[in-house]
């Protein structure tokens with residue numbers, strides 16, 4: 474939709490508000506790097522760790538040295554084993570794996586909170602991590618709190634369409650069909666809202682004289 478609007482009208486939004494289902498690394502990178510739009514989108518992140526254990530946030534990223542520092546201030550590096558044919562460190566999931574040294578972890582006092590069942594700690598860093606960081610920083614701002622409130626105002630209309638007006642699936646096929654059907658549903662919703670506001674039954678309890 475953003476592409477279509479940009480193509481037809483030569484305009485694009487300054488910020489994009491969406492829920493976590495749009496917070497994948499690829500999507501955030503497209504919004505930040507390709508479209509240069511502020512992502513007011515929560516980051517899809519499953520690396521928080523169990524309670525009492527060190528999640529990804531406990532590890533500090535050093536961009537220049539291309540490594541992480543663990544809570545014990547030891548290095549986690551992306552080690553490439555020497556293969557005959559040079560291989561890319563990027564995995565199929567578009568991440569780069571950073572590993573601590575077994576030697577460091579063996580004697581570490583924090584091991585029980587870090588990697589109790591493995592010989593060393595691994596951190597998978599997305600190749601789109603810089604875009605995820607942009608979204609994370611925006612999530613800390615007051616502008617983001619306002620965006621979240623604005624999003625709820627729109628989402629409640631979709632929820633009403635789905636749950637109350639039973640508009641849970643599209644019956645017509647193709648973009649034109651979807652467009653027409655959605656336009657009709659939105660028109661019906663607006664008419665219903667207008668009628669409710671216009672012909673609101675009077676609340677006789679307000680200002681009614683007290684019974685003696």
Ligand code: SF4
Pocket residue numbers: 543544545546547573577578579581582583584587588593594
């Ligand atoms: S267990 Fe290893 S990675 Fe974890 S804090 Fe200790 S030295 Fe660092």
